[in-house]
Amino acid sequence: MRTVLxxxxxxxxxxxxxxxxxxGHHVTVVDxxxxxxxxxxxxLLPPESTFVHADLRDPHALRRAAVGADAVVHxxxxxxxxxxxxxxxxxxxxxxxxxxxxxxxARAAGVEHYVFFSSCSVYGHHEGTVDEDTTPxxxxxxxxxxxxxxRTLAEVMDGHALSMLRLATVxxxxxxxxxxxxxxxxxxxxxxxxxIPLNGGGQRRPLVHVADVADVLAKVLATPAGHRIFNxxxxxxxxxxxxxxGVVEQAVPGTRIDAGPERDEADARxxxxxxxxxxxxxxxxxxxxxAHGVREVAAGVESKEFEDPDLPEYDxxxxxxxxxxxxxxxxxxxxxxxxxxxDYTSATWSR
Numbered sequence: 001m002r003t004v005l006x007x008x009x010x011x012x013x014x015x016x017x018x019x020x021x022x023x024g025h026h027v028t029v030v031d032x033x034x035x036x037x038x039x040x041x042x043x044l045l046p047p048e049s050t051f052v053h054a055d056l057r058d059p060h061a062l063r064r065a066a067v068g069a070d071a072v073v074h075x076x077x078x079x080x081x082x083x084x085x086x087x088x089x090x091x092x093x094x095x096x097x098x099x100x101x102x103x104x105x106a107r108a109a110g111v112e113h114y115v116f117f118s119s120c121s122v123y124g125h126h127e128g129t130v131d132e133d134t135t136p137x138x139x140x141x142x143x144x145x146x147x148x149x150x151r152t153l154a155e156v157m158d159g160h161a162l163s164m165l166r167l168a169t170v171x172x173x174x175x176x177x178x179x180x181x182x183x184x185x186x187x188x189x190x191x192x193x194x195x196i197p198l199n200g201g202g203q204r205r206p207l208v209h210v211a212d213v214a215d216v217l218a219k220v221l222a223t224p225a226g227h228r229i230f231n232x233x234x235x236x237x238x239x240x241x242x243x244x245x246g247v248v249e250q251a252v253p254g255t256r257i258d259a260g261p262e263r264d265e266a267d268a269r270x271x272x273x274x275x276x277x278x279x280x281x282x283x284x285x286x287x288x289x290x291a292h293g294v295r296e297v298a299a300g301v302e303s304k305e306f307e308d309p310d311l312p313e314y315d316x317x318x319x320x321x322x323x324x325x326x327x328x329x330x331x332x333x334x335x336x337x338x339x340x341x342x343d344y345t346s347a348t349w350s351r
Contacts, residue, residue: 001025001070001221002025002026002069002070002071003020003025003026003027003028003070003071003072004027004028004029004030004065004071004072004073005027005029005030005073006030006056006062006072006073006074006075006076006098006099006102007030007032007056007074007076007077008027008029008030008031008073008075009029009031009033009044009051009176010031010075010076010176011170011174011177011178012075012117012170012174012210012213012214013075013076013176014045014174014175014176015174015210015211016075016213016214016217017045017046017049018046018175018214019211019214019218020217020218021046021048021049022046025218027046027048027050028050028051028052028065028069029041029045029050029052030052030054030056030061030062030065031051031054031056031076032053032054032055032056033053034094034320034329035319035320035322035323044175044176045175052065056074056076056098056102057093057094057097057098057101057336057337059101059104059105059336062102062104062105063108063109065105066102066106066108066109066111067109068109069106069109069111070111070113071112071113071115071221071224072102072103072105072113072114072115073115073116073217073221074098074099074102074103074114074115074116076098076099077091077094077095077098077099078094078095078316078320079142079316080142080180080317081139081140081142081143082317083142083317083320084140084145085140085141086317086320086324087324087330087331088141089331089333089341090330090331091141091142092141092145092337092340092341093331093332093337093341095145095146096149096152096340096343096344097336097337097340099116099153100149100153100156100340101336102114103156104156106160107156107160112161112224113161113162113224114157114160114161114162114163115162115163115165115220115221116149116150116153116162116163116164117167118146118149118150118164118165118166118167119142119146119166119167120166120167120168120169120206120231120233121138121139121142121143121146122136122137122146122147122150122166123136123137123271123273124136124137124138124139125137125139125270126270126271126272128272129271129273129274130271130272130273131231131273131276132166132229132231132277144347148347150164152343154227157227161224161226162226162227162228163220163224163227163229164229165213165216165217165230165232166229166230166231167213167232167233168206168207168208168231168232168233168237168273168275169205169206169207169208170207170209170210170213171183171184171207171208171209171210171293171294171297172184172209172210172211172288172292172293172296172297173210173297173300177300178314178315178316179297179306179309179314179315180314180315180317182205182241182244183207183244183247183248183290183293183294184293184297186244186245186248187248187251187294187297187298187301188301188306188309188314189309190248190249190252190255190298191252191298191302192301192309194254194255194256195255195256195258196245196248196256196257197258197260198241198242198245198257198258198259198260199241199260201240201241201242201259202240202270203240203270204238204239204240204241204270204271205241206231206233206237206239206271206272206273206275207237207238207239207290207293208232208233208234208237208288209286209288209290209292210293211288212232212233212285212287213232213286215285215286216230216232216278216282216285219282219285230277230278231273231274231275231278232275232278232286233275233278233286234278234279234287235274235276236289237289237290238272238273239290242257242259244290245257247291247294248294250291251291251294251298252294252298
């Protein structure tokens with residue numbers, strides 16, 4: 001299978017590229033390398049893959065990448081509300097305009113299957129358990145761009161296979177490591193300082209290991225069928241923030257939890273997620289427990305493989321700040337991006 005990974009040089013994409021090439025996929029990775037990391041894609045990606053350095057908002061580059069592909073997967077964009085809040089126009093272009101432009105290119109090229117990486121953050125705040133039929137409740141720019149992308153992609157890919165994967169919060173090891181997601185951050189700080197900072201202990205989050213995400217992607221690519229939405233994770237991996245801290249404390253000896261406010265006022269997301277649809281479609285999906293990912297990350301910090309967990313290269317928010325300050329990335333505001341930005345401006349978020 002000829003598979004294009006847009007944004008495939010990142011935390012998720014590098015793991016997916018290795019997994020898919022191991023399964024026999026011919027993988028092309030297209031990435032704008034927007035963060036100030038100095039990464040060499042040749043070091044991060046499997047040697048069997050092809051790397052193309054291109055802006056994921058460039059329709060010409062997207063069309064070239066789509067020609068001859070069996071599947072196009074969009075994994076790129078800004079992750080999380082703090083990063084999106086640095087430049088809302090840029091967030092809309094990377095998280096909404098880019099996946100729509102890529103879908104338009106894929107459809108024009110006759111690509112059989114388009115896969116979009118969304119997020120369980122679309123659910124925002126819900127008292128009960130949410131599933132794929134729950135009405136989204138996006139609480140910020142990040143979630144709103146994901147919700148709007150899902151809506152528009154369903155229109156663009158009418159009559160073509162479309163899979164939208166709403167990921168739980170990802171943890172674990174990757175060739176392009178991040179230490180800024182909740183479990184990875186707690187683990188790195190536990191090893192480096194002996195303390196596990198805890199804010200918003202009662203709020204709920206589903207978690208999923210990065211290798212499990214790559215495996216689900218492979219399974220989805222092997223079974224294109226109409227339009228599908230999957231929450232990606234497992235029911236056993238729903239935690240409160242306090243429970244995540246407890247797992248880290250157990251897995252990293254000699255550490256202690258440094259508890260702050262019961263609720264994190266800067267992040268109001270709070271939801272328990274059902275992954276029954278994914279489990280029914282792919283029995284046994286996402287089996288890796290949180291403790292495994294914690295031990296992986298702890299080993300990397302302890303061995304000094306991650307030379308300093310506080311470096312911007314491990315934190316996408318800090319890396320994006322550097323890129324913006326250096327002028328390496330900016331909102332284009334050009335014809336295609338302006339056309340799609342108008343969708344965002346006029347959108348409503350409740351249905």
